[in-house]
Amino acid sequence: MPVTFTLSRDVSTSFPEAQVRLVTARGLRNEKVWPESEAALSGLEHDLAAGTWSPFGEQDQQILSWHEAYRKFGTNPRRFRSSVDALSRRMAKSGVLPRINGAVDAYNYVSTRFGTPAGAFDLSRLSGEVMIRTAVAGDSFTPLGEPEVVEEPRPGEVVYALGSQVLTRHWNHRDCDQTKVDDASSDVVFVIERISAEAVPDDVLQSAQQSLAELIAGHADSVSACTLDADHPGVSLD
16 A cells, blocks of 8 residues: 655644655665765764764754644653754763664754754555644554553644554654664655744755755665645655
8 A cells, every 4th residue: 555644734734834854765775884874973973072063952943943842732842852852962962873773873863963853664564644643542652662562642742643553752752663764674764854944944954855865865776755744735655
């Protein structure tokens, strides 16, 4: 069954400037280190150590905009932080970013560099319509790295969902275990998000999407890109 992504009307009405950029990679080779991702991460770490660059913090609109969004759908943004907030805080504290695999390292770089939440799903574990919507009673979520745990998101919380299976909680706070990208993932859809056009203008989000596509290109048979927003709320990846 074709995989589609849909930005629901309730979410786009509540967050009219929300935009999700997708990058789809087919025939991905993710079992070895990607020199390009490693160089990009090392460059950020070097610049941080040299004092010529620093991660975005709570005083920056890139992070503040997500704090405001989280509060709007009823989540405490300091208890459950957006992915870009958590990753940026981790780098500011330790001076380094984690190394997971080439694909994850690539989107972690883009997220931290451009101040945008980023993530990915293994397409082989998706089928049908993935919706960005508010959670409802009966939804279930299994956190990344905790396959034995089942949570029920609070109604009203923004999630990515495939039917009643929630793929991310609190919009981008945490991914589920079932669709994680690992060394064996060969077809992957990457996501980059913004909630405020003032915090992350279109040209910056476009640069983030292009940067991610370039990091992926040498490690996939094909790479394509598209955009979800209030004017274009649905897209098929096939």
